[in-house]
Amino acid sequence: MRVTLLGPPGAGKGTHAVDLSREFGVPHISTGDIFREEMKSETELGKLARSYIDEGNLVPDDVTVDIVRGRLGKEDASAGFILDGFPRTIPQAEQLDGLLSGLGTALDTAIYLFAPEEVIIQRLSGRRVCRNCGAVFHVVNIPPRREGVCDRCGGELYRREDDAPEAIRQRMRQYESKTAGLVGYYESGGRLVRVDAGIARQETYRLLREIMAGLR
Numbered sequence: 357m358r359v360t361l362l363g364p365p366g367a368g369k370g371t372h373a374v375d376l377s378r379e380f381g382v383p384h385i386s387t388g389d390i391f392r393e394e395m396k397s398e399t400e401l402g403k404l405a406r407s408y409i410d411e412g413n414l415v416p417d418d419v420t421v422d423i424v425r426g427r428l429g430k431e432d433a434s435a436g437f438i439l440d441g442f443p444r445t446i447p448q449a450e451q452l453d454g455l456l457s458g459l460g461t462a463l464d465t466a467i468y469l470f471a472p473e474e475v476i477i478q479r480l481s482g483r484r485v486c487r488n489c490g491a492v493f494h495v496v497n498i499p500p501r502r503e504g505v506c507d508r509c510g511g512e513l514y515r516r517e518d519d520a521p522e523a524i525r526q527r528m529r530q531y532e533s534k535t536a537g538l539v540g541y542y543e544s545g546g547r548l549v550r551v552d553a554g555i556a557r558q559e560t561y562r563l564l565r566e567i568m569a570g571l572r
């Protein structure tokens with residue numbers, strides 16, 4: 357199973373990818389998570405990424421594709437993977453196709469998680485993330501048992517810099533101008549599946565699980 361989760365910020369790509377990865381035993385590869393790790397460790401790559409990410413802009417394609425190439429080449433990705441947040445531009449999608457065909461394989465499906473804009477903004481503005489383990493909460497929708505503290509590891513919860521209102525607006529603009537076109541890209545290749553991500557989380561997950569099970 358080789359899939360990518362597509363959709364606007366806040367659609368729930370990361371949340372569902374974590375659960376699917378656990379259930380189906382294939383790695384979850386999130387370019388956003390990789391960048392945040394690099395930012396936390398203050399590597400050169402992290403510093404470069406931060407200058408784009410905190411403003412709500414995309415990291416340049418060449419940098420992002422290099423990371424994915426390295427990650428997909430690892431042993432654990434050979435039997436399948438769930439990409440989350442990659443590709444985000446048409447050139448990234450084209451390079452992903454090239455990269456996989458070089459490995460003698462191909463992407464099975466792009467799963468498009470769609471949700472109304474009001475829902476997305478509500479989710480992003482209340483999102484809290486664990487500084488330690490990356491678990492995702494929401495002040496209203498998925499509150500932690502103790503305010504500001506991660507249920508899973510006890511780490512500190514924080515609001516991502518790019519979940520500030522102005523950065524959210526910029527991310528939505530970037531999504532519309534650079535990423536939304538991927539829906540047509542995968543649709544014309546007959547590889548697109550649409551899943552409603554504006555409904556209850558468990559309902560969306562049920563639909564995703566069926567799609568994944570069909571790929572086994």
Ligand code: ADP
Nearest residue numbers: 365366387388409413414415420441442443444
């Ligand atoms: P979300 O889906 O909620 O916007 P992510 O964690 O997927 O969050 O991504 C956070 C940020 O990381 C993006 O706004 C962007 O700046 C950067 N990023 C992640 N993936 C890519 C990508 N494929 N291409 C360019 N930039 C990316």
Ligand code: ZN
Nearest residue numbers: 486489506509
């Ligand atoms: Zn945690």
